[in-house]
Amino acid sequence: MPPARARAAAAVPVRRRAGMSRAREWGNVPQPGPGRRADEGKAEVTGRNDGKRRPPTAAGEHPAWARELLDHLRPGGRDVRRVVDWLAGAAHAEVSLQDDAGTLLAGTRLPLDESLVAGLRSGRIASAAWEGEGHHLRLVRVGHPARACVLAVSREAPFDRHTADVVTHTAQVIELLLSAHETAAAGHRLRRATADLRLAILQLLMVEDTVAARRVAAGLWPGLLDADTACVYVVESTPGRREQLLEDCLDTTREEALVVRCPAMDGHVIVVSPREATADHLRSLVERHPDTYLGGSVWQSLARTATAYGQAVSALAVARFRADKTAVYAERTHPERLMDPAALRGWTAMVLRPLDALPHHTRAELLATTRLGLEFTAVNSAKILGVSRNTVRARMERVETMLGVDFGDVTARAVVHLALHTQINLLDGRAGTAPGAPARLADLLAGPAVGAWARELLGRLDGDPRNVRRTVRTWIAAGGNAERAAQSLGVHPQTVREHVRGAEPVLERQLLAAGTDLYEVVLAHLAVGDLEQPLLAGG
The missing domain is CATH 3.30.70.270 (Reverse transcriptase/Diguanylate cyclase domain)
Incomplete structure (x- = not known):
């Protein structure tokens, strides 16, 4: 028996179903036989009815439909939906692509025989076709790394050899695109997981x-x-x-x-x-x-x-x-380095003593969150730590309560910031390992080195005829609020912002963005007596 007849004989037996004049299933879509062109019957598919035969395609030249299909594999056109839409136009048919769960991935949903679809999904058959009620339907199994999909094509005209070729090759292109998409998706998931792991490491360090x-x-x-x-x-x-x-x-x-x-x-x-x-x-x-x-x-x-x-x-x-x-970052002279080390250690221990009764993990978590919360906004601190902003605020409020301070007061924020960073230095061994004799904040700020530093820093603003130094002092006393400072000074809030912004390059510190720079300027004001010292439970 010739090979072609053997394949035909091995086809799945004809199945008759109610409402169908003829149905057939087979393992592979038919390929052009000997002496028969792959594009025969194209005039019917493309709407030509003049009976003229098209000139044969030159050797090595792809037919127009093949070139159009290959265009969908180019980097800018790899879209399964567009391929399915193209097939619908090329075959003058309705087309659907469903996954193994029956979810429509592209095209138009078509009524399909569930037992036939199950055979395609399981791999028992590779393709199937039937005709009845004035429609011709062809189904092709599309392999996929994660699941099998079914491509269904329904049209009124019978499937000629040309249209069958278009469907077969389109199924192959869709399989390539789905495989590429799955590979790309897996790569994306891997990159995302790696990025999340890097972020988790950073948050642990923070x-x-x-x-x-x-x-x-x-x-x-x-x-x-x-x-x-x-x-x-x-x-x-x-x-x-x-x-x-x-x-x-x-x-x-x-x-x-x-x-x-x-x-x-x-x-x-x-x-x-x-x-x-x-x-x-x-x-x-x-x-x-x-x-x-x-x-x-x-x-x-x-x-x-x-x-x-x-x-x-x-x-x-x-x-x-x-x-x-x-x-x-310029390692400029920071005020804490001008203070008596033993007195600073003793004061820091006294200020943070209310937190000592907490479990070590809880204490470290509160201190780290507060340290970040004093440098950045609650929203940004939450993003950096990977928690909600309400969590950041709750932790800082707990520290406020335990230390007896109000973080709405910029001077209180500056003083607690000083204690927290001194505590970090103690962990690093940079300021000694044991606290010295108890001291009060006033004692730390009264040292001659701190006073000279503060007068030099704030004195840079004295040459501005707008009295920027007074504006900065009033703005700090108002909690960094331009509107309240403007009311005290009798000027427009924008004037306050302009004065504060103008002081930044003179002082070489950022003021409008709360953080270390601002707190150093606050400590300078406290050292020269331009601001009242905040009340703390421990110092």
Whole structure:
């Protein structure tokens, strides 16, 4: 028996169903036989009825429909829905594509024989066809990495060899697209999971849980956080370019750094690296791309990642005005370094003593959240920590209550900020290991070195004829509220904002964005007696 007849004999027996004049199933869609062209009957499909035969296709030349179908595999046209719509037009038919659960993926839903569809999904048959009630239906099994799909084509005219070829090849194209989509989706899920893991590591570092951060990182990036110190960098671009910026940072650092989408700022990418070469790599990246800026911290212990992040953000503000678009946080003279170390340790221990009765984990969580909450808004702090803003506010309110302070008062925020950062220094061993004799805030601020520093800093504003120094002092006393400060001064709120903004480059500190810069200016006012000292339960 010739091979062609053998295949025909092996076809599934004819099945008759109510309302159908003829039905058939087979393992493969028929291919053109010997001496018969693949495009025979095309005049009927395309609407030609003049009886003229088309000239044969030149050797190596694809028919027009094949070229159109192949166009759907180009990078800009890989859309299963568009392929199904194209098939509907090319075959003058209604077309549907369903998955193994019967969900319509593309096209128009068609009434299908469930037992026949089940056979296609199971792989028992590869394709099937029937005709009846004035319609001709063809079904083709479309393989898929996760599940089998069914492509159904229904038309009034019978399926000639040309239309059968179109359906067969379209099914193959759809299979390729579904496989490519599944591969791309799996790759996307992997990249998303890796990005989430990087963010989780950063959040652990932000709350000083370096042990857990190292444990999580060791699985995918062995040795990444083995060092005791690291630098934090913030690379900024437009929000629309951030994904490409993230990939550029990963390539530039060769994955030898922790690269994270900033959860708080849409245009920022955060890089935590224990390697000195990272700075040069990132500078090179910024040089190559316009509208890209880099801010970096000084070297900090991993437990001070949150502090280093604040420094990098502060440096980024400077980088926007520099020709090379980069800046590193300047290690200027901070007021706490001018205070008596033993007295500062004793005062810090006294201020934070109400928290000592808490379990270690709870205390560390409250301190880390409050430290971030004093540097950034509650919303941004929540995004950085991966918790809700209500959680951030609840933790800070608990600290307020236990310390007996009001964080609505900028001076109280500045003083607690001083205690929290001194406590971090104590953990790092930078200010000694044991608290000294108890002292009060007034004693710390009364030292000659602190007084000289404060007078020099605020004295920079004295030359402004607008009396900017008075505006800044009034604005701080009003809790950083321009409207209340304007009422006290008898000016417009915009005038207050302009004066405060104008003081920033003179003082070399950001004031409108609450954080370390503002709190240092507040401490300077407290040291010279321009503001009343806040009341604290412990000091």
